[in-house]
Amino acid sequence: MLEIEGLAVEREERLLFSGLSVKLSAGEGLHIVGKNGAGKTTLLRALCGLTLPATGVIKWNDQDVTEFREAFCSDLLYLGHKNANKTELNCRENLRLALGIQTISDEEVGDALHEAGLGMLSHLPTRFLSQGQQRRLSLARLLLSKATLWVLDEPYVALDYKAIEWLDSILERHLKNKGLLVLTSHQTLTMSSTIRVLNLGEQHA
Amino acid sequence: MHKMLWKLFSRDMTLFMHRKQDVVTVLGFFLIAVALFPLGISSDPELLKTIAPGAVWIAALFSTVLALDRLFSEDLDDGTLEQQMLMPVPIALLLLVRLIAHWVITGLPLVLLAPLIGLQFGLSFDEIVILTLSLLIGTPILVLLGAIGAALTVGLKSSGGLVTLLLLPLYVPILILGTSAVSSSMHGVDVTAHFSLMGAALLVSLVLSPFAVATALKITLD
Amino acid sequence: MSAARRIPWMKYASASNFYPLANRLVPLFMGLAIILAVIGLYIGFFVAPEDYQQGNSYRIMFLHVPAAWMSMFIYLLLAMYAIISLVWRVKMADIMAYSLAPTGAMFTFIALLTGALWGRPTWGTYWIWDARLTSELLLLFLYLGYMGLYSAIPDRQRASRAASFLAIVGVVNVPIIYFSVIWWNTLHQGSSFSVSEGASMTSDMLSALLLMALACWAYTIAVVLRRAQAVILERKKVALWASQISKK
């Protein structure tokens, strides 16, 4: 269970948001919306512990994440604006690298790449891939990750409609398996599962 | 635990191995910088012997700074640095492994080249041994301390000059220890004290520097 | 409703108390600095006798020694504020650390310059790689590094935290530098001089020295407080601007 209590983040002398409190339990999703500069990305980064909040506590399974960083990080999967792919490595190597210390077999990697539609390209260095293909490669780690909390920043960017359907199905499967999901997106979600919406603009008066 | 460390290490090594060009650049820089000293000062054998420790050490120092420039910058650009900071491993440990890998790729070759350069400067066998040993202990310290500066300046536009300015005061004590070990041995002075001090410095920086680098990176990514 | 009321004043609670207080302190300490310096220099130049060894050149010490003291005190103070700002995230502490740095660098430069100008008539050379001068030079680099890093990072929060961290690393490093340079000096024995100020100090010399040191302190307080005031206003300006943007 994820709990955010009284979170406030400040950027350049200005409070982006303050007094933000949210609870998210297993199988729930949270869609963060807000206009440009409302602090959506910053909220996700603060949630992961990448940005230091001005005030507030984030708890994962009733434990403060700053104290139990490793436990939190082993349950967390974060995908930022950048795809986090090494351009000089091929798809297989990148996927292995992205999953860090998790042990996975070659077949699993191959299957995941195949599902992401990169089966044929898996031995090419990623610099030859298009934007959409690169995005799918970084999304392929969702298929292999054991993390229960997914934090995705604009995951639909650069995806075509078929890939959007594919991502929807992954996210729905994750929620059905009692996973937690926090994401930002400009588009209205096409997922069939209901997902809570948090509007950042309305949070701070 | 061992397995995890090894996995992290081999992961860093594969990544660094893809950047052979960088290693070549650093080594080339080191060799050219060392060669410039005789050309710029004098080819008088006596004088060369006197300046040899300083010349080799200063060249090694600047080569280290040059190599450090690439330690975090690409990872920051492509987003993998963020992912590393979120790995379920103590960050300081991860960084320690990474810095060791970085030293093996960019620092160790300098140490291995040192005997050849010692010959160029007309050093005796014993002096070459001392020079190489001093670099063997000294260059990891340079990498460990330098990573703090690299972490603080990564992603900045004119980080090259700034990182040099930040690191020079940190490097002075190590430079003094390293060069004086070699020049003292030339004058027949016992250099046990030098090496025990350098060994102590290496241990202290092995323990403390990963934490400092982790803090600096957290600040940078904020 | 005026725009000023919408500025989150609580955030500047300490700053808003500080500002009017500084307004009163700045002229006070500036005046004090001038008075102390005038008395100190009068004693230094007209009361204190000529040194039988160094002649009149020792009178540079009335400037050199306080400047060298200030350069070190200010760095320690800066590092202290850096710790407070990094650990407890007190904004005023960061503003103070930032405001101290240029003045500290200036005193370091004065100490180096006067050291050189004193060295010439005394040792016959402007510069020797003496332990104190060398570590003073490295101190100047530490100041420049702090200021350079602070101004190189575009994001203000990140700049303040990175520079504070650097200052803390630097203050740990200062004694290491100092002792390693002393050690290096004893090894190389290039010069048998030392920058000792001469054993015999009359009470006139001492009082001139202390008065000048106090004058330097008063000057530092005045100029640093004024700079801190300017920084507060500049940041308030950014905050006002940001609040205006987010409203639209």
Added chain:
Amino acid sequence: MDIAEFLHMGGHGFYIWGSYGTALLLVLIETFFVGKRHKKAKEQLEQMEAEFARVDNQGINR
């Protein structure tokens, strides 16, 4: 005491007056620029507050 003799300082005049002169110059420069920075920041802030207050009032009137 003769002024010329005082300025000569027993042959050390250049060093002594060089030291004090440069220090005085630096101190004056620093004081000047810090004062200027403060004045500029103050003026700009006041100007901005007035501007925003004006915009706000117009907004209310409309």
